[in-house]
Amino acid sequence: MMKVLLINGSPHKEGCTYTALTEIANELKKHDVDSEIFWIGTGQIRGCTGCRVCKKNPGKCIFDDDICNELIKKCEEVDGMVIGSPVYFAGINGGLSAILDRVFYAGGINFENKPGAGVVSCRRAGASASFDRLNKYFTYNKMPVVPSQYWNVVHGNTPEEVKQDIEGLQIMRTLAKNMAWLLKSLKDEPTPEYEEKTFTNFIR
């Protein structure tokens, strides 16, 4: 069975972001797609130091003292991923930003062609900027971005409030339907033959 990793980037294990991800998990199940919620927790997470050791050893961050390498492995094993974040000061949560920079810098090359989607939860404002930030990780890494019927946002300060966001929850279900559809459509499709990647620091 195909599987989607649902990353809960909130320090709240079962808060608003979790509520949105659970709606996605339940809908995926209806379409015979398995899922797992991975909570980033409240422990210390380093930011990327830019040492670039991972460029010589792709798929692994040199710092093995937090969840980074565990999360890279999880992302490698699944067929698609959804990354959920609460909105903090109109951006994604700092801990999530720190871990995603490292997960995608070290491991992104191994996630190519896996469909991905971002989801954000906010009380009032800053949702679309945070949503844009999450999408950057996918579009950098040749990952098809799964659409919904609107931008992937739920509103609420508590899970109970999120459950009252009828439109937000429908957006989550539509996203899950599209994720299942895309996964099945792409299943036996050969991936494009890409050119060797050029990397120039200047435009001329």
Ligand SMILES: Cc1cc2nc3c(=O)[nH]c(=O)nc-3n(C[C@H](O)[C@H](O)[C@H](O)COP(=O)(O)O)c2cc1C
């Ligand atoms: C440090 C901090 C900053 C926040 N900044 C915003 C914000 O800029 N805009 C907003 O609408 N909500 C903001 N919130 C509220 C959360 O985004 C909102 O309650 C979210 O749904 C919580 O999700 P969670 O239960 O999964 O952690 C902030 C909360 C915290 C703790």
